[in-house]
Amino acid sequence: MFLDRVSWSLFGPPFKRDGSDPADLVVANADIFTSDIANPRASAIAVRDGRIVFVGDEGGAAVHVGPDTRVIDGKGRVMTPGFIDNHCHVVWIGGMTAIMTTRLMEATNLDEMLQMVLDQSRANPDLPYVSGVGWRFEYAPGGAPDREVMDAVVSDRPVLLMSICGQCGWINTRAAELLEERNPQALRRLAPRLDSTGACVGALDHFHSFSPLDFFSGEEMAPVFASAVPEAIAAVMDEAVSVGVTAMDDVQFYRPFVPWVLKYRGGGIFDKVRLRGSLYVDSHDLEDEGRLRDDLAWWIDMGRESDERLTLGRSLKFYIDGTMGNRTAFLLEPYADEPGYYGRPDWTQDEFDRVIEIVDGMQLQACTHACGDAGIRRVINSCERAHKMHGDWDARHRLEHCEFPTPGDRERMARLGMHAAMQPAHSFGDELVERFMGHERMQGWHPWRSLQNAGVSVSFGSDWCNSPLNPVYGLLLATTRMNYKGKTDWGPEEKIDIEDAVRHWTIDSARALKMEDDLGSLEKGKRADFVIWNTSPLKVSSWWFMLTHELELGKLENFVDLTAVNGDIVYEKEA
Ligand SMILES: [Zn+2]
Structure with a gap:
């Protein structure tokens, strides 16, 4: 028939x-x-x-x-495999949005942002601290967060705010005092900027490694972790399936948070989606190698807790450098606005060689945040060395973001089977990136097509909450290379075909998670995770799409009719 x-x-x-x-x-x-x-x-x-x-x-x-x-x-209608987000923060940061306002992302200037901080403080008098995510460097007077600016709106409670790129913290004087008093060692890991007297000026360059569990007691945090956090995570999971995302890699789990994650799983939080967690390893952890090895062995052992929905114990997250906007990405040539300044790596070559030797020897997959070309090279060097020492195993070590790989390093990645875990929404950029990098260098930013041509395995994701979970936004940028100026003057030849972009968000992301035997494509034998779309994601780069939709960040509507995981419908658009 x-x-x-x-x-x-x-x-x-x-x-x-x-x-x-x-x-x-x-x-x-x-x-x-x-x-x-x-x-x-x-x-x-x-x-x-x-x-x-x-x-x-x-x-x-x-x-x-x-x-x-x-x-x-x-x-x-168009049907695709469920989208797999290769790099996001849906559980840890998703949970923390219970106490951390995301409204700061909507502020357009410093005064608006400070008003939002004040609102957040007044609305949540019982929380141990005031927190938010999304401030921009443009708002910081002189480009550097100042604690006294924050004291002017809230001075009687600690304020801890994460930048839009997730890298830098802006704190007030009360927070600086509390962090120093309660856990000076953990504060040092956050890389506070100090003035000539040794006092914290209000900026923490490594805020990505901030965990409230290091500074606030179990009793202080328990009420939040018991109910508000799982509710916030569940809301993000609902959002994921509503935009066609069925699996995600939360690339930053902290050890003290893992027991909570298991508790939340018991409560059914992952019933609709699949999630892999990667354990965060800090650049200071090598100082106590015995303890680091214990942590890694514990993490591998947590693998036995994995089930069909939640995967633990297989992958780790590192940072080799920061971001362009924070001027912490580690570059081979100096920043355009400051001769002699190359950014700041988190690990020396020797240190990173050593830590990768350990984790590769334990057959754990390293997923390393690496934006600058020098940072990327340092990671490849360490992985190449470990490969020589331990021989072939299916390591698939990942470079997260992988924004500026040189042509030679792309070839090395391909040879070593290293994976570029990229997030096309980051290519939208902002004014600061171009100022710090220089227009010329922007031509090699996010070189998707060149990586593909070199034979590197590329996958896509959102880096939520840094950009929307809805993959359509990233697909649009990957296929047009439109930037924040509304132009395509940053490496226009690096745009890719929509079919490749969809595969990067499905089967190639499955490869990034080492789950391609089960997920990522609609093939006999694989799990039935799929999406039926009311607006074809294959048409996002067409004139029709661009002329008929509001393309602003976060404003793209939901184009999904139905999402299924294991053939069970987990989302259906209301008629
Ligand atoms: Zn991230």
């Missing part, structure tokens, strides 16, 4: 329901992009026990339609 789309919509489901090999679910009459290069397009799939048993057309699917098979009419 073969049925074309017109006859389906005119006459309804054509299946006789006498299939000899019934499945639980059949989706038919869909325009399926499978992300499977060997079999790229189809119109029907069948699912049994959560896995795909057939991919093809309606004629082939008929045998899988029995009396009890659920049949979904795809109505000719």
Whole structure:
């Protein structure tokens, strides 16, 4: 039996329901992009026990339609594998949004931002500290966060705010005192900027490694962790499936938070999605190698807690450098605005060699934040060395962001099987990036096409909450290279085809998570995670799309009709 789309919509489901090999679910009459290069397009799939048993057309699917098979009419719409976000902060930061306002991202100047901080303080008198995420360097007087500016709005309680890039903290005097008093060692890890007298000026350059559990007691934090945090995480999970994301890599778990994550799982928080967590390793951890080894062994042991939805114990997160906007990305050539300044690496080559030797020897995957070309080279050097020492195993060490790899280093990445875990929304940039880098150098930023051509495995994600979870926004930027100026003058030849961009967000992200045997494409034997779209993500770079949608950051609407995980519908757009 073969049925074309017109006859389906005119006459309804054509299946006789006498299939000899019934499945639980059949989706038919869909325009399926499978992300499977060997079999790229189809119109029907069948699912049994959560896995795909057939991919093809309606004629082939008929045998899988029995009396009890659920049949979904795809109505000719585009269907893709569930999107897999290669790098985001949905659990840790997602949970912390329970106490951390994200409104600061909407501020357009310093006064607006300070007013939001004051509002946050007044609205939450019982929280141990005032927190928020999203301040921009443009707001800091002279580009450097100043504690006294913050004291002017809130001085009687600690204020701790994360920058939009997630790297830098802006704190008030009360916070500086409290951090110093309660845990000076942990404060040192946050890299406070000091004045000539040794006092903290109010900026913490390594705020990405801030954990309130280092400074506030269990009793102080427990009320928050017990209910507000899991509620906030659940809200992010709901948002993920509503925009077609079915699996995510939360690249920054802290050891004291892991027992909470397990508790939340027991409460059903991951029932709709799949999540992998990567344990954060700080550049100071090598100072006590025995303890570091214990932590890593503990993490590997946590792998036994993994199930079909939650994966632990396999991957680690490092930072080799910071970001361009914070002028902490580590560069081979000096910053354009300051001769002789190359940015700041978090680890020396020797230190990073040593830590990668340890983790590669324990067969853990290293996912290292590396933005600048010098930072990227340092990570590749360490991985190359470990590879020589330990030989071939399926390491797939990742460079997170991988914004400025030199041509030679792209070749080395390909040779070593290293993976570029990129987030196209970052390519939107801002004024500071171009000022610090110089227009010339911007041509090699986010070189997606060059990486592809070099044979490097590239995957995509959002870095939420740094950019929206909705992958359509990143797909648009990957295929147009439009930047914050509304121009395409930063390496326009590096834009890529939409099919490649979708594969980077599906099958290639599955590879980044080492889950491609189960996830990432609609193929027989894989788990039935899929999305049916009411607006085709394959058309985002078309004039039609750009002329008919509001493209502003965070304002793209939800284009998903239905999201399924293991063939179970986890999101359905209300009619
Ligand atoms: Zn990140």
